[in-house]
Amino acid sequence: MGMFDSLYIELDGREQEIQTKRFDCGLGTYRLGDWIAGSLPGVRVYFDRLWLDGTGKQVYSADAGCARKTTVFVVLAQGVFVDYHIHEGEMEAEAIESVLLELRERWNDSARLLGFLVETLRTQQQRIASLKHQLNRVQSIIASTRCLQAGETLGGRLGLLYEEDKKLAAGEDPLEVIAWVLSDEARSGWFSGGGGIQMDPLDEYRL
Structure with a gap:
């Protein structure tokens, strides 16, 4: 073939x-x-x-x-x-x-094509930003896991700020925590208070 x-x-x-x-x-x-x-x-x-x-x-x-x-x-x-x-x-x-x-x-029609390309670019930029945010959280999980393996505790004076650190401190498998961070559940909402840091849908418009 x-x-x-x-x-x-x-x-x-x-x-x-x-x-x-x-x-x-x-x-x-x-x-x-x-x-x-x-x-x-x-x-x-x-x-x-x-x-x-x-x-x-x-x-x-x-x-x-x-x-x-x-x-x-x-x-x-x-x-x-x-x-x-x-x-x-x-x-x-x-x-x-x-x-x-x-x-x-x-x-x-150049106006139609330009409108499509601009909207596509905006969508792709948001997707890239979301993926970068997820990768940063995965890197944070790896660093936190190494701290726990070295016998250190997580969190500073403000305590455990991120949901993934709370899960790790509670003894959850790091791979399961990474899977959760990459799931739709962890990405839903915007600073909902029920999970990790969420993406701000208006972030690209703020000066």
Whole structure:
């Protein structure tokens, strides 16, 4: 079968993979907002047929239990995966050409493209900040664990400020504490008082 890249879209609440050999074929995985290695400049629209069985899983031939046929259109602008559209059924060539033209015109609108790129950048910055915060907490857990192993106590005059230190001091397994820090539970809320330090959603706007 050889090498390929994978684009991921959402269909009926489930992530679906579309494999392609059009780009670098380096087993890259791409989602909306990602820049695709090996893509061309300008606005490019591609299509593929996506066949699904009765459970919503992808099949690769009509004889393999195909219960639903769709046509998927993928839009790249300056190499960035900016949009996709899913049409029910297998479309004729004329209908496909019409959708290709419509999507090209839609994404040749510089204001639309700029708005998408700015929002994508903002989202990625927030995600990076969240990941950095989690890594800092993991490093703190490692340092606190070493202190406990050396027979030292945690906390200063103000006591145990962070939930992860409270868990370690109570004898919880450090690996379990790290797993908790990386979980959605530890990240939910904003200075809720029920857990560790939370991300401030307005932090990037404060001077």
